[in-house]
Amino acid sequence: MxxxxxxxxxxxxxxxxxxxxxxxxxxxxxxxxxxxxxxxxxxxxxxxxxxxxxxxxxxxxxxxxxxxxxxxxxxxxxxxxxxxxxxxxxxxxxxxxxCAPDFHARYDAVSRYYQYTIFTRPVALMRDFGWECGSLSLDLGAMEREAQAFLGEHDFIDFCIPRNDGKSTLCTLTEFRLERVNDWTCMFHIRGNRFLHRQVRAMVGTLFDVGRGRYPEGTVKTIFEKNFKGERTWAPPQGLVLQDVEYADY
CATH class of the missing domain: 3.30.70.580 (Pseudouridine synthase I, catalytic domain, N-terminal subdomain)
Structure with missing residues (x-):
């Protein structure tokens, strides 16, 4: 069974x-x-x-x-x-x-929902559950606008570490929303049909680079078009939570 x-x-x-x-x-x-x-x-x-x-x-x-x-x-x-x-x-x-004998936790999933938390001031109690950026000033508006460039179907080969297993790197994102939890905490809500190896961390790292003024708005589109040259930031793992996996009947 x-x-x-x-x-x-x-x-x-x-x-x-x-x-x-x-x-x-x-x-x-x-x-x-x-x-x-x-x-x-x-x-x-x-x-x-x-x-x-x-x-x-x-x-x-x-x-x-x-x-x-x-x-x-x-x-x-x-x-x-x-x-x-x-x-x-x-x-x-x-x-x-x-459950049904043919139910599959991976292949039957309709979507995955992640949350990524960023702290914009030094923290001690919650630093193991978010990215503590210290006193670094971030333009959250620019990050929020830039996040919209991820929505829809795209080839995320340049936002992951490829596993070279021959599988498609196309993913469809239906939500990439920034929530301002309080004056010093923001949370990204990210939902899509599938995610690649370290994809969320690569995407959040790019938004971080835009928010701190390292790169301009429009950088995500430039990366998708393979016209980007430069080093990029990877968001640390502790800020990321797999919040939910959605199915038709569970």
Whole structure:
């Protein structure tokens, strides 16, 4: 039988989502490997899980979706409690339920929704969950206007680290909105059908360069047209959260 659930995790505690076990190298603890170990203990059988997508080292999640197969019945409530007790408060799962046998956490996703937080003053308490830019002055209006250039379908090959796996680098973004949370916090809301490796961090880094006056408005279009020359900033991972993955029925 196939099951699915949502999970949130503290990205800074893991080496990304995907399990790593390269020959001759130490096996790092990833979110995937930690969950598989917990489920294998709780259900007393080897369990392989499939997530809606990968998150990089340091990137957090609140709404990652996962599915797995288990030949047997399980009590969703008791299993959730067991998993949450085994993952040392670094991962929390919820909404565990049986689903259609052909449901796929990755391929059935309609859209992904990310949030990226920037602090425009020095912070201490929340610096692990946002990009602390110190006292650097940012033109948030310019960043907000520039973000609109990402909307629609584009080839994001120049806003990612290509995996060279032969897959398309076309993505469609339906939302790229800047919210001013307070006088010193702003949050980007980013939604699209799919995202490439480090794409969000590349996009936010470019907006940051525009906001601090390093590059003019119109830079995103210049990059898409492959007419840009210069160094670019990559936004750090801790400000990024996979907030939700949307499906037709979940």
């Amino acid at each position: 196939r099951y699915r659930f949502r999970c949130e995790y503290l990205g800074s505690a893991f080496y990304g989502w995907q399990e790593q076990n390269e020959a001759g190298k130490t096996k790092f603890v990833t979110v995937q490997s930690a969950l598989e170990e917990a489920f294998s203990v709780a259900l007393r059988a080897p369990i392989r899980i499939v997530g809606s997508g990968r998150t990089d080292t340091g990137v957090h999640a609140r709404g990652q979706c996962v599915h797995f197969d288990f030949d047997g019945e399980l009590d969703p409530f008791k299993t959730e409690r067991s998993i949450n007790g085994l993952t040392k408060r670094l991962i929390r799962i919820r909404d565990l339920q049986a």
